[in-house]
């Protein structure tokens with residue numbers, strides 16, 4: 001993974017034009033000025049566990065993170081730090097498409113921000129940085145399951161691919177290679193850790 005040194009101003013450069021003058025963009029500027037985003041390190045794991053558990057209000061997603069870590073399934077595990085404190089976390093993991101299509105695809109989950117810090121642009125900054133890394137590495141498409149009202153702002157659209165959750169609007173993708181998914185019909189599948197933990 002390239003560019004892992006958390007240089008706060010980098011995120012501004014890739015923010016889409018349509019948000020440049022918005023409240024969201026101003027909030028992102030303020031968040032980035034006070035925040036560093038970098039790859040997760042071993043000493044961050046305790047804080048990441050707490051943040052994921054408290055953000056979701058239950059243990060399952062924190063257990064998922066531990067399982068992904070154990071299995072070597074984490075892609076772009078990123079933490080947001082204010083001063084020395086971890087305040088947010090995001091990670092992706094491989095997605096396979098059945099029948100196989102030969103694309104490089106990842107699913108983003110979980111994204112979590114410390115409840116005391118939510119609404120200040122931390123989640124957005126983590127999403128933008130993960131997308132930057134995936135783009136730089138030639139990932140063809142990203143998937144996620146989440147509220148379209150939040151994820152549309154990062155260029156995600158409801159996916160036409162099937163998913164194992166039976167989700168409709170909430171199962172979303174963003175193509176990083178233009179039209180990579182357009183001719184694809186099939187089902188997207190997360191790694192086994194998701195089924196084992198039951199999330």
Ligand SMILES: CC(C)(COP(=O)(O)OP(=O)(O)OC[C@H]1O[C@@H](n2cnc3c(N)ncnc32)[C@H](O)[C@@H]1OP(=O)(O)O)[C@@H](O)C(=O)NCCC(=O)NCCS
Nearest residue numbers: 055111112113118119120121122123124145146147149150
């Ligand atoms: C969702 C989450 C990651 C967002 O991070 P954040 O740092 O609070 O978000 P930002 O400050 O970047 O963005 C704030 C915006 O997101 C919206 N938002 C926050 N959570 C949302 C949600 N669950 N659904 C829809 N919109 C949401 C806010 O209303 C605000 O909207 P606005 O820009 O139109 O005013 C964070 O609230 C969180 O950890 N929630 C609990 C865990 C979770 O639900 N994770 C996502 C699973 S799909």
